[in-house]
Amino acid sequence: MQPILPKESLTDQVTTKIRAAIVSGEMTPGNHYSAIAISEKLGVSRTPVREALQLLEKEGIVTVAKNRGVRVNQISLDDIVEVFQLRLVVEPPAAARAVLNASEADLEILRELHHEMILVGQTGDGRATLEADKKFHLYLLGLARNAKLDGIVGELRNLVLAHGQVTIPQARTSQDLAGDRDELMNAILKRDPSGAQIAMQNHVLRTAQMLVRAVCARTPGLNDEQYLSRLEELIF
Amino acid sequence: MQPILPKESLTDQVTTKIRAAIVSGEMTPGNHYSAIAISEKLGVSRTPVREALQLLEKEGIVTVAKNRGVRVNQISLDDIVEVFQLRLVVEPPAAARAVLNASEADLEILRELHHEMILVGQTGDGRATLEADKKFHLYLLGLARNAKLDGIVGELRNLVLAHGQVTIPQARTSQDLAGDRDELMNAILKRDPSGAQIAMQNHVLRTAQMLVRAVCARTPGLNDEQYLSRLEELIF
DNA sequence: CCAGTATGAGTAGCATGCAACCGATTTTGC
DNA sequence: GCAAAATCGGTTGCATGCTACTCATACTGG
Incomplete structure (x- = not known):
């Protein structure tokens, strides 16, 4: 029903x-x-x-x-950096925990979502790709069994989305991201928590770098270096 | 003005x-x-x-x-656990970054806030102690220069406060917490980021353990072990 | 020509009216 | 006597009227 x-x-x-x-x-x-x-x-x-x-x-x-x-609100690059600083701190451990909590059925669903994402990614439809990406990530995070974490990450994502059409991925970079995700998926299927943690960190970090570069590229007189370096300020 | x-x-x-x-x-x-x-x-x-x-x-x-x-809402122990899982992930790195960003003037202010907290703590006034604790933590976190992080942690704290008068610290445990905080303060003054990170983690963890035990103690038939063990689920 | 004032168009903030709705109780029908 | 239906007190959700405020423009007085 x-x-x-x-x-x-x-x-x-x-x-x-x-x-x-x-x-x-x-x-x-x-x-x-x-x-x-x-x-x-x-x-x-x-x-x-x-x-x-x-x-x-x-x-x-x-x-x-x-x-x-x-x-x-004009979401500034500073805002985006803040968002990703937080996601970099929160999501990797959540991914690790998710791997520990996942049932076989969960793995199956993740595999499906991952596959779906690849398919959608090949069509080049930016918006749909983001949607699929969001689905995959949120399902994975949900497995960590911390509802507040889900809510927070969801809101952070919304904030970035609200920045505008920033997020239409470029062909080449989106290739890289797919690679990250494969890595992540492998770690998950192997039930390797720390591998998933690292893969997730790489993935989020690269997503952030892509975004910062994209915004800087289209905004004259903006230097991406200072922003890129700040991304990792909270991870040691 | x-x-x-x-x-x-x-x-x-x-x-x-x-x-x-x-x-x-x-x-x-x-x-x-x-x-x-x-x-x-x-x-x-x-x-x-x-x-x-x-x-x-x-x-x-x-x-x-x-x-x-x-x-x-009746804030459940599960909610409290979730809140502290998140704080444990977020606050330690923020403390480390705060140490790196702090100016001499900031250190002076922190020293004052810390001192104030000790004084208030000796009076045994639970509410005032919490207030002082909040001030200290939020000032420290503010130094990490991530406004969203501040907002999130503030809201998480509010949620726990809304649980009720849970949080009146016991004499003995509050002694322990003061010890943690001294440790934290020392690391800050020595400008030792990873020391501060560890001290912060210990401090938040002990606060959480104290809270869980307190709630379980007053609620018959509630076993604290499962909750205590879940606190660290997100840190590896 | 210009400084300072008056005016007006447009807005959000708040108060209030009204209908739809929920739950518990009472009434009705059998 | 009992089950089902009608009633009633209380509540929110939404619409709308009014006031006070902001900003920009036009106007006035010198």
Whole structure:
């Protein structure tokens, strides 16, 4: 049986709508938007929109200025660096623990997700690739049995996604990432916790480096070195 | 000059009020409360109360049930274990980085905060001790220059505080904790990053063990061993 | 021509009205 | 006497009205 959807509240629906609009680039950083306009466009009243904006503000995705509308935050490279510093600390040990906790059925599912990701990756569809990547990672992290960790990592990912279309992977780098992931997958299947830990660290680190380089490349006068070096500040 | 307070919004004021009421034990887990009652007690309308409750729900502190009022969540031992698993992963490296980043002035401030904490600790005032502890930790973490990390750890701490009056330290254990902290402080003053990292890990771990034991001791039929062993699941 | 003021358009913050909904109790029908 | 249905008190979810505020522009006085 399906777990019956208890009619998600309007506030929540609006939250996901707005988040999607930001990720898709429909709402862009820097611009101002009014809660009134959004509510009219969505056909709801101002209240749920206002509440949704407050929740998104808590996530750091938007800023609401008193009587001046809402602004989509320009996620800075510094923010991205912070996010990945944290992910680098949190995800590798979680991966190791996940390997220890995984059942055979879990391994099977992971294998499927991994396979799916490869297929999607070959199509070159950036958005779908990210989606598949997210699914794989979150399932793996879920095995570590720490719900708060899942929530935190999910939010951190959202923050990066909100940066915009940053994340469309390049062909060559995406090749590298696939390699990392194979390594990770191998360690998992061999039930090798510390191998998984290391592989995960490499993978997240490379993802971060790719992102930083991509952003710097498109933003003139930005030097990637200082950012790249800061990525590893929290791992010793 | 004082940075002028731009009139905190009612919603935010209510949020902190409710949070304080929970921490102080004025609002207890399990019981039901109505937004209407809260709004009347605080002399505001239902709207800011409702919005505050949504924010607190996102933090995991309360649950709002449709048409049935709001319930203060009973933070379980499992939750506490999760929180400390995360803190154990995140705070030690942050402490190490903090040592590397600290200026002489920072060290001076830390020394002061540390001293203050010892003084307050001797008075036996549990609440004040926690407050001083929080100040010290958050200042130290702030030196790692990762705002998101600060935010996350702050929220995790709040969650534990919301568990209730759990956290009134016992005389003997609080002695032990002071020892840990001295160790930590020494490593910081010697500008020894990995020493600080280890000391921080010991300190957080012992805090967690103390907490778990305290909760188990007062809850009949609860075995602390399984919880204690899970604390270290994420560190290898 | 310009400094300083007045005006107006637009906004969010909050209060409040209303309907839908939930759970417990009472009433009804058999 | 008992099961099922109607009722009722209490609650949230959402819509909407109003006020105070911000910013930009137009206006006024010199």
